[in-house]
């Protein structure tokens with residue numbers, strides 16, 4: 286491709302259009318047009334990669350970090366990280382750590398979610414017929430729910446996650462790699478518990494905020510760590526009234542990380558100050574507001590979880606889990 290072709294492709298590229306502002310900042314911050322083109326070709330894989338960098342920087346958060354680097358944005362100059370570092374260096378133990386879970390108790394989050402839900406599903410064949418796992422990612426919770434449900438549907442907006450779920454359903458296993466350091470990786474195999482009947486799990490790509498009208502009712506609906514990722518969470522919460530069968534169970538877990546990365550502030554169900562009375566509105570207050578008319582709160586607990594990204598890098602979080610029963 287010559288430069289004109291590349292420029293034409295860039296302008297026609299939807300992803301590029303979405304990032305036009307970013308490129309604007311890149312140019313404003315002194316990166317040349319040629320560098321911007323190189324960067325675009327690098328990320329969009331159009332032709333040989335003209336930028337020398339590890340292959341792993343092609344995806345996800347590393348891509349964002351790479352863009353920020355190219356745009357001259359230093360994360361350590363952001364106000365949020367500045368304050369986080371003050372806490373990191375000078376915070377009292379009680380301020381830094383609000384929970385006393387050990388890392389071991391943070392393992393197997395998805396199994397703990399399905400166990401928590403199943404514990405409250407009544408022993409009734411109608412209620413144990415169908416379950417729905419919204420934001421199922423790569424499917425562990427969906428598969429686990431087949432222990433008591435005849436049919437479990439996992440829905441996620443990510444096609445690659447749904448493809449992985451279907452491969453795991455077909456083969457019961459999937460090979461993958463985890464970065465240990467830089468370009469170094471370790472090989473792993475994901476295995477679905479052979480005791481589970483994978484034929485009872487079904488996966489579909491879909492949007493939680495716009496679920497198919499003919500999807501039916503469920504004895505249990507789970508939305509684990511997804512509510513704060515939705516662009517219009519209220520649409521999903523309103524839909525739950527018809528999705529969860531009378532007496533059925535709803536499990537919502539969330540670390541309530543509301544951010545404009547996922548949804549405009551106007552859509553947040555919590556994490557803001559009420560402009561009328563100045564009160565803090567938390568995510569759980571938002572859930573109660575939207576659910577209490579049709580659901581009774583059964584229990585609420587803290588659920589830690591840990592994700593490993595490299596040999597020595599982990600992220601630890603604590604979700605708030607609330608279990609609800611659909612009023613009759």
Ligand SMILES: C[S@@+](CC[C@H](N)C(=O)[O-])C[C@H]1O[C@@H](n2cnc3c(N)ncnc32)[C@H](O)[C@@H]1O
Pocket residue numbers: 395419420421422423440441442443446491492493494508509510511514515516
């Ligand atoms: C933080 S992950 C949680 C995944 C899984 N439930 C777990 O607990 O490991 C959020 C998941 O929600 C999915 N997701 C985000 N927005 C969605 C939407 N509008 N509809 C369906 N899934 C969505 C993402 O693709 C991702 O798999």
